[in-house]
Amino acid sequence: MEIINPIIPVKQQFAFSDGPKELDLKAICIFAATGFFLDTDTFWKHKICLGPGEKHWLDEQEKHIKSEPYFKWYYDPQPINFESALEEYIALLTKITKKQIEDNPVILPLSGGLDSRSQALILKDLNNPVHAYSYSFLDGYPEHKISKKIADQCGFSFEHFIIQKGYLWTSIDELAQINSCYSEFTHPRQMAIIEDLRDMNGVFSLGHWGDVLFDRGVPEGTNEEEIIDLLLYKMVKKGGLELANKLWEAWHLEGDFKSYLIGRIETALAKINIDNLSAKIRAFKTSQWAHRWTTTNLSIFEATHPITLPFYDDEMCKFVCRTSEDFLADRKLQIAHLKQAPELAKITWHANKPFNLYNYHLNRSPVNLPYRVINKIKRVVNEKRGHKFIQRNWELQFLGSENEKLLKERLFADDFYEFIPKEIIKDIYHNFTTKDQVYYSHPLSMLLTFSLWKEYFYTQ
Numbered sequence: 001m002e003i004i005n006p007i008i009p010v011k012q013q014f015a016f017s018d019g020p021k022e023l024d025l026k027a028i029c030i031f032a033a034t035g036f037f038l039d040t041d042t043f044w045k046h047k048i049c050l051g052p053g054e055k056h057w058l059d060e061q062e063k064h065i066k067s068e069p070y071f072k073w074y075y076d077p078q079p080i081n082f083e084s085a086l087e088e089y090i091a092l093l094t095k096i097t098k099k100q101i102e103d104n105p106v107i108l109p110l111s112g113g114l115d116s117r118s119q120a121l122i123l124k125d126l127n128n129p130v131h132a133y134s135y136s137f138l139d140g141y142p143e144h145k146i147s148k149k150i151a152d153q154c155g156f157s158f159e160h161f162i163i164q165k166g167y168l169w170t171s172i173d174e175l176a177q178i179n180s181c182y183s184e185f186t187h188p189r190q191m192a193i194i195e196d197l198r199d200m201n202g203v204f205s206l207g208h209w210g211d212v213l214f215d216r217g218v219p220e221g222t223n224e225e226e227i228i229d230l231l232l233y234k235m236v237k238k239g240g241l242e243l244a245n246k247l248w249e250a251w252h253l254e255g256d257f258k259s260y261l262i263g264r265i266e267t268a269l270a271k272i273n274i275d276n277l278s279a280k281i282r283a284f285k286t287s288q289w290a291h292r293w294t295t296t297n298l299s300i301f302e303a304t305h306p307i308t309l310p311f312y313d314d315e316m317c318k319f320v321c322r323t324s325e326d327f328l329a330d331r332k333l334q335i336a337h338l339k340q341a342p343e344l345a346k347i348t349w350h351a352n353k354p355f356n357l358y359n360y361h362l363n364r365s366p367v368n369l370p371y372r373v374i375n376k377i378k379r380v381v382n383e384k385r386g387h388k389f390i391q392r393n394w395e396l397q398f399l400g401s402e403n404e405k406l407l408k409e410r411l412f413a414d415d416f417y418e419f420i421p422k423e424i425i426k427d428i429y430h431n432f433t434t435k436d437q438v439y440y441s442h443p444l445s446m447l448l449t450f451s452l453w454k455e456y457f458y459t460q
Contacts, residue, residue: 003056007071008209008290008312010298012049012182015058015065019046025251030261032247032446033240035184036293038264042182043453052291071314073283075276077324085327086336090122092319093310093337097122097205100308105202107305108132108156109190112146112350114334115207119310121341123205124154131200135161135189137396141353149347167192168397169406172452178303181453183296184445186394190300197304204301209290210311213320216329217282224277231265231281243428243443250421278325286317394441398432407444410451419454420447 003013027041040048050056053071058064080088097119106123110116110132123130132154134147144160151158168175171191179188190197218230241258248257268288274280290312301307310316320328327333335357339345345357352360355368362368397403410416411425425447432440 001058003050003058004070005050005052005054005056006312007053007314007317008286008309009050009052009295010307010309010312011302012291012295014042014047014049015056017046017048017065021046025247025253026260029244029247029251029253029257030264032443032450033237033244033257033261034235035237035240035442035446036289036296037182038288038292039268043457049292052287071317073272073274073279073287073317074321075274075279075325076322078322082327082332082336085323086333089319089323089333090337092315093118094122094125096310096313096316097308098126100310100313101126101128101203101205103128104306105129105131107197107200107202107204109204109206110134110147110150110158111207112143112348112353113207113211114331114338114349115210115311116147117150117344117347118210118334118337119205119207120150120154120156121338121344122310124156129202130154130156131202132156132158133160133196133200134158135163135193137163137391137393138165140391141350143350146348146350150344153341153343153347161193161196163189163192163393163396165396165400166403166406169403172410175300176452176456178299179296181449181457183293184442184449185452186397186441186445186448188297188300189393190297194300194304197301200305203306203308206298206301206307206309207311208294208298208309209286210334211331212282212285212290213311213316214328214334215331216325217278217280217285220329222277227269227277227281228262228265231284232262235265236261237442239428239439239441239443240446243424243446246424246427247420250424276325278329279321282320392438392441394445398441398444399437407448410448413451416451416454419458420450 005013022045023043024041024045027037028043030041031037037049040051042049048065051067051069054067054069057066106128108116108119108123108130110120111134120130120132132147132151134144136142136144140163148158148160168185168191171194172185174194175185175188175191218227222230244257244261269280269284272280272283272287274283298307298309323333335345338357347356348354349356349360352363355363398407408429411429416425428440428443428447432444
């Protein structure tokens, strides 16, 4: 059987090799540290995730897999000016969007960022009916108000949702089945409204990965000697290294975890034959993060309606490869596109609130100080009234007595200790509750993910 995987696959595909049927403990340590698997890794040595941009030939009887790339990331900027690149980008985004959605009504998740706003600008000039939606955390920043302004400006129907405390516990088993535990559980807010999504009509148009393709791969001025440290900083979550080290030692693995992870990163980078560091790291992120992390939870959307992703399209990836880094940096192309619709560009850019696409460069001290002071005062007043400001999804899932009870039921089940040593679970949980909730939220979330994987997939 032949499988041709897109440059950025919209779903992960797995195959079984003739390797030993045993846990890949080193790969699991990387998953614990970062929240995603690298390359073709899975929980098992005999099960692999088929690589992106590759052709695969599977012999299911012999358990033999042959793979070869048909696409390799490159950097070959064409000698055109910015205006020509912008025209090509807009035409390509329009063409891809039309091709993907066909004549279907569209469901558009809107945020306060640039990717979904760029989609909105394209969709408003097409004939497809569009229903937009957004959500905000209970007691969090009301990002849905920005989204509503975008939807109103484009003439889309719109509804917003408030993500409630503890929603995870009523959907966690379904989530485990949907993403097979290949992503930690506290990120996919869409699980809180999955029944509402099922009630909608149409195909999703999702803006995932536009922010990576259309920005710098690394900060300006980064040199090659800094790359590994930069990637470790970006990849390894707070507390992730501590959990991975504990597992590595408990499982008596050879060497040390950090050296192993660095070696894996260096090997993956060596396969990308690009001299420009920004383009090289963007290619690395796309072949690793996009495929093994972002793509994983697309399955949640797909569990309700068909999905389309214009920034995942092969032609969009090739466009990025032939576009100057000067044009891609700092979201220049997207911002220039959105400024063609001034009323959209004047709406707050969430990442630079309260500024918009015309004045976001003012988001620095002392110009932004009045906003920050007023915002701080509002938070203090609300917290005195018993409304703690929610910034992170895990705060809705792990804090409070009822959440604590349900979390402990998952973590401290006797059969879970067959996989993760009890002392590690107790230590991480204790540190979360008594030391630093922010630092230990990721390790705690990974342990919760492992507990569901142990329950549903360990014996398969």
